[in-house]
Amino acid sequence: MNEHSHISVILDRTGSMECIRADVIGGFNAFLAQQQAAPHPASFTLVQFDSQDPFEVLRAFEPIAAVQPLTLEQYVPRASTPLYDAMGRGILDLEAKLAAIPESERPGKVIFVVVTDGQENASREFNRARVSALIEAKKALGWDFVFLSADETAFQDARGMGVSAHAALKFHKSKRGNDAAWSAVSEKISMRRSGRAERVVFDDADRSASE
Secondary structure: OOOOEEEEEEEEOOHHHHHHHHHHHHHHHHHHHHHHHOOOOEEEEEEEEOOOOOOEEEEEEEEHHHOOOOOOOOOOOOOOOOHHHHHHHHHHHHHHHHHOOOHHHOOOEEEEEEEEOOOOOOOOOOOHHHHHHHHHHHHOOOOEEEEEEOOHHHHHHHHHOOOOHHHEEEOOOOHHHHHHHHHHHHHHHHHHHHOOOOOOOOOHHHHHHHO
16 A cells, blocks of 8 residues: 555634634644644645635645644634535545546545534535435545544534544533644644554544643
């Protein structure tokens, strides 16, 4: 298997994230720095979403070393939550990019991370059933789906869509909870990239720290 990994992050920047705006930026940038320091090759995609722009691509399949930190100017919370549209478009966009790469050069590991603080309320293109079908199809190909949420309903919805319970982490909407969630996902993705883990799995210590 190609030891190259690809990480896609789909980041909620809806209005309710305003109260933890700086914390989200700091947590994401710490996560990015840790992934850049890892010795294993990776590419990276970053998308942020809200109802004014359900799929704003900030970084598209870039070598991870070239990805710049997220800034206050880029991450400006606003509007409502088209979560299904962001996830659906993210999966299909990544599928198309992978299909354009010769099979021998495609990443051996694909890790798809969704970070949100609220439940779906604004999608126009995708519904829950369609996103569920996409997740199941890609899980069958070995993709890892990871879901971080500060909202219990969204957390349960993700599990209902096929995100495995072991790969979903609920975090308290505070600096401590946010930082702990980003730290946990970074550690688990690093283990996955290195081959020390066969999948992303959060444990009780991760859940205790983030909640």
